[in-house]
Amino acid sequence: MSVFYRNFERHAHGAGLKGHATHYCPGCGHGIAHNFIGEAIEELEIQDRTIAISPVGCSVFLYYYLDVGNTQAAHGRAPAVAIGHKVANPNSIVISYQGDGDLASIGLAEIIQSAQLGIPITVIFVNNAIYGMTGGQLAPTTLMGMKTATSPQGRSRMMGEPLRMAEMIAQMEGPVYVERVALYDNKQRNRAKKAIKKAIQLQKENRGFAFVEVLSECPTHLKMNTAEAQNWVKEQMVPVFPLGVKKDITVEPWFEMQAPDFNPQKLVDQIGAVSDAAPKFAGGQFPAHLHPEDIALKLAGAGGDGAQTAAMLIAQAAVNEGFDGTHIPSYGPESRGGTSYADVHVARSEVLSPAAANPHILIAFNAPSLNKFGPQVKPGGIVLYDSSVVSEPPALDPEVKLYGIPFAQIAVDLGSMLVKNIVALGALQAASKLFPPETFLEAVRRALQHKCAMIPLNEAAFEWGQKAVMHLGDMPE
Amino acid sequence: MLQTRERPKPVVLPAYCKGCGRCVSACPQHCITLGTEINPESGLIPVEIDLEKCNGCGLCFAACPEPYGLTAYDPLMDLDESYLKFPDEDSSTAPVPQEISGETLPLPPVEPLMIKGTYAAAIGALLAGCRHFFGYPITPSTEGAELMAKLLPNLNGVFVQAVSEVATVNMMYGCGGAGMPCMTFTSSPGFSLMLEGVSYMIGAEVPGVFINIMRGGPGLGNIGPEQADIKLACRGLGHGNTHAIVLTPDSPQEMLDLTMLAFELTFKYRNPVVLLGDGYLGQITGKVKLPERMIKPGIPSWGVYGDDMHRRNLICSIQLSEPDLEIHNLHLNEKYQRIIESEQRADCFHCDDADTLIIAANTPARMAKGAVQVLRDRGVKAGLFRPITLWPFPIDILAPLLPKLRQIVIVEASNGQLEDELRLALSHAEIIDVPPISHVRHFGGVLPQQQEIIDRVLETIDTEVTS
Known part of the structure; x- marks a missing residue:
């Protein structure tokens, strides 16, 4: 009995009889199941590693009794809690103990997921066909015709057939061992004890998920004495819930988890941080000719136009030059073909408001974007649009400088439509002088560091974008 | 040399036996019978065991639902003790838990x-x-x-x-x-x-x-x-x-x-x-x-x-x-x-001399920050008070700013949930003298914009001037 506390201090502070007696009604099967778990823990020498998860229901106070690590879970969630414990310390032996309302009703999703996952935990499922703690209501395992507090005329078809959990669990891939046992006589108790030990031993060996359903007596709510209740389980429950092994497969140990890695250099590498700063080309000169402190840009097109990538490169370029930069994407519901626009800010010291409702610069990849956002550009601002798809630009504020550049046509001529956003960046550079060309090109090269073969094409796209603006002969001062 | 080891025989501890009788049917030798006497401590009727025919098969132990209901017979045991006592013993055999410190x-x-x-x-x-x-x-x-x-x-x-x-x-x-x-x-x-x-x-x-x-x-x-x-x-x-x-x-x-x-x-x-x-x-x-x-x-x-x-x-x-x-x-x-x-935390932007305080958190605070800058450029003494903890609301940081204020504008992307937190915090702090509170609210995925925040602040100031 060493696995039981020597004093049940948590049971009403261990006062009087409660220090050594359970809270269960006379004849209840839970105590027997507790004893079998305690004996298995002792025989397997795993007391220090064991964590018992107490459920909600009559066995909510399992933690009064077993001298192991104890966690009490919310109704039905014991298997989820067990998963949390198991992955927190894979060396722990986690036993989820649940009744029929807990496991087969409110906790169905959690038991199914944990079984499907096959994670090495042990689930002891005590099925007594009734809700005990709440006072004898219908359980998912209540037999047809059985009268309970919430089926006073007997369980009818409207309440569904009783749920056979062991069979349900056994047909899943995850579990390695599923058995249904009972407690009504010496032979069944002997089998139950062995099954519980095996289910825990399989976890000790790291084999996988093991599930033992224990048919148990609730004399109180069956309104029977213990002998009658034992007989009732044998005569009435067993035909509905056949005893025996439902699944027993031999598998290799499930997983061997390494201790979590806290190597600082590895973490830095994993998150893609680098120690070498991007070279600066602007000499600390903020492009104040566009705005003294904070420049707002909007890039707009259809999904797939590359507006977001170009926006990201502009923000990155700003940060590389020692300024602040932000980028907010806004997508339509589709990832391709929907509307896609990006708000970008480039600020001398700090971007205050990152939205760009009235941008200084607009890059529009199609006519709807130009029509929608063109009128919002600030007076004196710059609008670049793709003249390969916009034949007739709308009338904008006369103070807005308008550049029609065939982004798409240039990209196609270069061999890939994908680089039209880089053509636009080149055009942006030439038209706005936001940053020196090398600033953009460096940002492009760094973004493509794992796709180096793409760099020459992108560089060419950028240059052709610049040239297209210069060719217009409309360079701002 | 042949060794004999006697198998333990059961002793019932009457106060812990609930008299369920599982052991009665478990015993092949029929040693155990349902009792007749009410135990004065438990109020239940424990079973009675006659060890004469007991061969120590142990099946009764496995049948007993109580961890301390049946115990192995020990000749040195004081059977008059109706229940076990471990007066000086710790309930658990485990060590006192210690922290394993991190770094x-x-x-x-x-x-x-x-x-x-x-x-x-x-x-x-x-x-x-x-x-x-x-x-x-x-x-x-x-x-x-x-x-x-x-x-x-x-x-x-x-x-x-x-x-x-x-x-x-x-x-x-x-x-x-x-x-x-x-x-x-x-x-x-x-x-x-x-x-x-x-x-x-x-x-x-x-x-x-x-x-x-x-x-x-x-x-x-x-x-x-x-x-x-x-x-x-x-x-x-x-x-x-x-x-x-x-x-x-x-x-x-x-x-x-x-x-x-x-x-x-x-x-x-x-x-x-x-x-x-x-x-x-x-x-x-x-x-x-x-x-x-x-x-x-x-x-x-x-x-x-x-x-x-x-x-x-x-x-x-x-x-x-x-x-x-x-x-x-x-x-x-x-x-x-x-x-x-x-744990109260807040970020104050141009709050020291502010007579107009905008209160906002998350992204709306960014729009508000932009608005404060524009308002400052126009000569309005605006500031942004940005709670970094909403619970606890940083009322201790806000309170000293209140006496100088002519107005508070709450900017939020909700139906007034931030304003409710502010008002609760003011109430709990028993701050009664509060400047007029107005708000810019949007919901449904629409964010307050910088311009409307500016407009709201100026509108309130204009109203004040007019009246």
Whole structure:
């Protein structure tokens, strides 16, 4: 009995009889199941590693009794809690103990997921066909015709057939061992004890998920004495819930988890941080000719136009030059073909408001974007649009400088439509002088560091974008 | 030499026997009979055992549901003692739990990252020592979870996609209860589903970090940015007497910094911490500097870790006795009070001489910051008071600013949930002399814009001048 506390201090502070007696009604099967778990823990020498998860229901106070690590879970969630414990310390032996309302009703999703996952935990499922703690209501395992507090005329078809959990669990891939046992006589108790030990031993060996359903007596709510209740389980429950092994497969140990890695250099590498700063080309000169402190840009097109990538490169370029930069994407519901626009800010010291409702610069990849956002550009601002798809630009504020550049046509001529956003960046550079060309090109090269073969094409796209603006002969001062 | 070992025979301890009679039918020798005398201590009728025919088969032990109902006969035993006593003995054989301390490790110097808010929060969690993630995908929080799914396996961490948010929070309850830093990313409807578990975590004093990238509601609402869950996070964390520190970042940098802070606070107070972002904040990319140090967590003394050192521990939110539960609630209240006194945080932008104070959090605070700058350029003494903790509301930082104010404008992407927090905080602080409060509110995924904030401030000033 060493696995039981020597004093049940948590049971009403261990006062009087409660220090050594359970809270269960006379004849209840839970105590027997507790004893079998305690004996298995002792025989397997795993007391220090064991964590018992107490459920909600009559066995909510399992933690009064077993001298192991104890966690009490919310109704039905014991298997989820067990998963949390198991992955927190894979060396722990986690036993989820649940009744029929807990496991087969409110906790169905959690038991199914944990079984499907096959994670090495042990689930002891005590099925007594009734809700005990709440006072004898219908359980998912209540037999047809059985009268309970919430089926006073007997369980009818409207309440569904009783749920056979062991069979349900056994047909899943995850579990390695599923058995249904009972407690009504010496032979069944002997089998139950062995099954519980095996289910825990399989976890000790790291084999996988093991599930033992224990048919148990609730004399109180069956309104029977213990002998009658034992007989009732044998005569009435067993035909509905056949005893025996439902699944027993031999598998290799499930997983061997390494201790979590806290190597600082590895973490830095994993998150893609680098120690070498991007070279600066602007000499600390903020492009104040566009705005003294904070420049707002909007890039707009259809999904797939590359507006977001170009926006990201502009923000990155700003940060590389020692300024602040932000980028907010806004997508339509589709990832391709929907509307896609990006708000970008480039600020001398700090971007205050990152939205760009009235941008200084607009890059529009199609006519709807130009029509929608063109009128919002600030007076004196710059609008670049793709003249390969916009034949007739709308009338904008006369103070807005308008550049029609065939982004798409240039990209196609270069061999890939994908680089039209880089053509636009080149055009942006030439038209706005936001940053020196090398600033953009460096940002492009760094973004493509794992796709180096793409760099020459992108560089060419950028240059052709610049040239297209210069060719217009409309360079701002 | 032949050794004989006698098998133990049962002795019934009458006070612990509930007289169920399972042992009666279990005994093949018919040694045990249902009793006839009521035990004065238990009020029940224990069985009676006649050991004369007993061959020590032990089947009665296996049939007895009471751990101390039947005990092995020992000739030295004082059978007059009706129940066992261990007067000087500890109830558990486990050692007294000790903390296994963590450490902080220097991080190599690196260049700032350009990353989106959800990524920044995920990286903040990794730097804070989190190697366990549980979650259920929900827009617009998924990218944070996706980055964790990508990185954690490479760091020997664990990513579990739970069957639901309900399962998620209970996995956190288990993992956090083991003493390990763990987290989730979620968004409004998912956060609603987690609240039962959050209440359990608060009751059982389990740490865990919840990053809620809020979206438009109620119901399925939409995936646009809204501050729709301020009320839930500050006033509605499930059933019972619950509070948690609520952090509100306004940039990718703060998504990282405050996530790291969240892990520190969640262990400091053994209480969940909620970080509220909004859909924009999740998506916005900005410059993020990494800290100089990272955390390697230990195991706290109270964790149910599954080792000998922590065997004695219990994670539990049930307290059956009313006085015990009241004591536990008083303990929680004392903790909440300590948090209120120590953890108020706010960022003040041009507040010192302000007579017009804009109050905003998350992304709306960015629009408000832009508005303050424009108003200052126009000669209006505007300032931005940005709560970084919504619970506790930083009233102690706000209070000294109030006497100078002519007006307060609350800017929020919700139906007044931030304003409610302000008004509650003013009320609790018994501050009666408050300047007129007006607001700019949007919801449904629409954010307040800089220009309308400016307009609202000027409109109020104009009204004042006219009247």
